[in-house]
Amino acid sequence: GQNIDQPTEMTATEGAIVQINCTYQTSGFNGLFWYQQHAGEAPTFLSYNVLDGLEEKGRFSSFLSRSKGYSYLLLKELQMKDSASYLCAVLDSNYQLIWGAGTKLIIKP
């Protein structure tokens, strides 16, 4: 079967750095997405990786290793507004998205 694993919940301190991991086992791979979802709101796109390596976008970076079936989202200089759920999703060989359950990130002052 297809599977996406990410931690259920993480806590970090304002101003710090946090890394949210995502491991996947899917039938084929056509890219990996990260979305942010604030409580009660729609998910919004953060990043897309299809090649190995690190993609940096401001305070957020996303890393992919296809051989390991592994990705992480790195958030730097954490702000209170970063408190949200972070969803990992993989595009499989049929161009269908397989979603992880999401990681709830709690930021403490």
Place this chain on the structure above:
Amino acid sequence: DVKVTQSSRYLVKRTGEKVFLECVQDMDHENMFWYRQDPGLGLRLIYFSYDVKMKEKGDIPEGYSVSREKKERFSLILESASTNQTSMYLCASSLGTSGVTGELFFGEGSRLTVL
């Protein structure tokens, strides 16, 4: 600004009632999707559509149907609502044909409670 609009943010229905959830996008996207989101589970795909009048079953289509009469509008129908359909329903759209080739744009969600 791109937009996906869902008709109702909150609905309360009784078991056996027919429920319509409407979704409209203004981005001229070919692909539209209906997901449900439940605590502790990833987004689960109910139905999707790659073109007008075209629909494909997702992972959990039982108890649901859809309609896409116009490119911008994708409706989710619960013919006879049951309590296990209490959930958050998310509509999304994306560019491309025959599958997801880019980011999804989501609506705000419709939280349905079936009593």
